[in-house]
Amino acid sequence: MTGMSLANAQRDGFDKRIAKIRKGGSNTMGEVHIGPVDEAQVYGKKKSRATNRVRVKKKKAKNIDLNSGSTLTLALLAVLFGGLSMFVGQAVDYHLFGAGGLGQLAPPAGLEDYMFYAPFLFGGILALTFGWTFHLLRGIRFLGLLAGFIAVFHYNTEMVQAIPKVYAGLFSKAYVKEVRSQS
Numbered sequence: 593m594t595g596m597s598l599a600n601a602q603r604d605g606f607d608k609r610i611a612k613i614r615k616g617g618s619n620t621m622g623e624v625h626i627g628p629v630d631e632a633q634v635y636g637k638k639k640s641r642a643t644n645r646v647r648v649k650k651k652k653a654k655n656i657d658l659n660s661g662s663t664l665t666l667a668l669l670a671v672l673f674g675g676l677s678m679f680v681g682q683a684v685d686y687h688l689f690g691a692g693g694l695g696q697l698a699p700p701a702g703l704e705d706y707m708f709y710a711p712f713l714f715g716g717i718l719a720l721t722f723g724w725t726f727h728l729l730r731g732i733r734f735l736g737l738l739a740g741f742i743a744v745f746h747y748n749t750e751m752v753q754a755i756p757k758v759y760a761g762l763f764s765k766a767y768v769k770e771v772r773s774q775s
Contacts, residue, residue: 666728669736673728674719674736674739677722678740682711683763684714689707693764716741748771
């Protein structure tokens, strides 16, 4: 159905162009008129006041590219994504391998000493995914991603002190008590 309406619209446009050419209107048959429009020819009568009309072809709307945002805005967004990634990495680590977590899996044999780095692995994968998706993996944007990532890890204790209800809801009350007792 749409194909037929498109064909009819194209045919109507073609017919209008042919009628204009047969009439001998301006800008047909290879003639280009520059300057004021002859009002008598276009409108059939002379207007009281001469006007200049600029004939400009309308431009198509630009496609908005996410990468075209300002550097400062994208750097701040990168800091936010970096912090969120580390927070999620800590939550995944806690719920998979923590004593009070949902999964309570035993760490793989021989990797017990390296479990400190598990939030970096889980959060790093998420941070790289955010970076790739939103074009944040170069320049100041990448540094912002890293800054947010490291800040949430470094200030974890202060964040638990500041917003304990959020951490109690996403981790557990035992986790909040443990972190508060360490500070």
